[in-house]
Amino acid sequence: MDTQNKNTCKQCGNCCREGGPALHVEDLEIIRSGQGPDLVHIVTLRRGEHAYDQVTNSFAPLKEELLKLKGSQGTWTCTFYSNEAAMCTIYEHRPSECRALNCRAPEELYEVYTHERISRRDLIPQGHPLLELIDEHERQCPAEEIARLATPATTGDAEAAERLAHMVRYDDEIRKLVPEKSGMDPEGMDFFFGRPVRTLLRQFATAVNIEKGGKMVFRKIPKGQ
Template sequence: MQNEYENNDICKRCGECCRKGGPALHKEDMPLIEDGTIELANIVTLRPGERAYDQIAMSVRPLEAEILKIKGRDGRWTCHFYSPEGCSCGIYESRPVECEKLFCGDIGPLRDIYNQDRLTRHDLLPEGHPLLELVEEHDAKCPPIGMEEIAKKAREGDAEAGRELKEMVTYDMEIRRLVVEKAGISQEMTEFLFGRPLKTLLLTMNIKVYEMGDSIRFSFAQGE
């Protein structure tokens, strides 16, 4: 993350960090959620086993623990609150702690807090919350690391793995549809509750999901 400003101690507010992805949220950021600065619909859950970019290691690797991040915008990872047109942050004066600590000329302060006291869905959906049981059921049936292992076998021609993958992706799609239709939850909230859709995760493995009426099929491109 070192760049041309590494010898300066003042942020240039160029927006490069914001374009690389919104921050992960920590317990120190809870007041921003409680006062509505950051809504749950602005958050995406990255689940254990899911591959994600590690800002400190500067590489993509499987997550060891759950992370809540500010969503991207326009189908990319550019932070939801960042305005590319004005190179400005919509919540700069009350930005999350990772944004306060991050400075491309010195990542030490960010490294110190990077894996500490991160928020999870259980912090925001306390024990007894009516949706928590559904979230836990989805995690059990659609774990990212389990999906990846099944998808690899399906790519190799394992018919049973193909059926398992189809059932898993269908369940993931159906539960998202049901909470919107039956529980009145907004579509934007589903990525907080259940994380990124499995069909999105499969795209990182060059596997495309096509909806065919009431069914789905897969297209396995070359590569992992």
């Protein structure tokens, strides 16, 4: 195989189906230009929540928050990948990880994988009123505590269940109120507040159910569901 063929994308889409890229300092220009991803296309993975690490091929708690392009239609497939056309719809303005990725030589991606990742504060102007609300959401719904309480809440620990119920309700309400009061697109809430608490609980096979009278209970999700 000659060098040109080795470095040419096969356009198989496998990389795009495995998940959108994390975003780095090099991506700030394309985001701010309006030609690449917008905030509604970005999801924040918060410090302490479990996430898949492509390099180590494992799930582990994040030591710091990172931003990724969202998946589409409930899958990890990058929101900008078109299955019909078998191509990236923002190819000329794709993020740096996508530019570095060569499935025949993944070492190039490893070099940039953890390099200067960006966080919400790199994209939200200093003094923006939502920054205080983001900080309060972090205090009320810390990802580390969600992970710690998920299993106890399903096995009879009333205190854990009560604490989790508070977090679910707070998180649900803030995602509803911010778009109502500000006119922001509800799709942008995953950027401002990360993935919903209900979604994070499903990582630990924990489902949220509402019983008669409005009581919130937590159940283990059977394997395979």
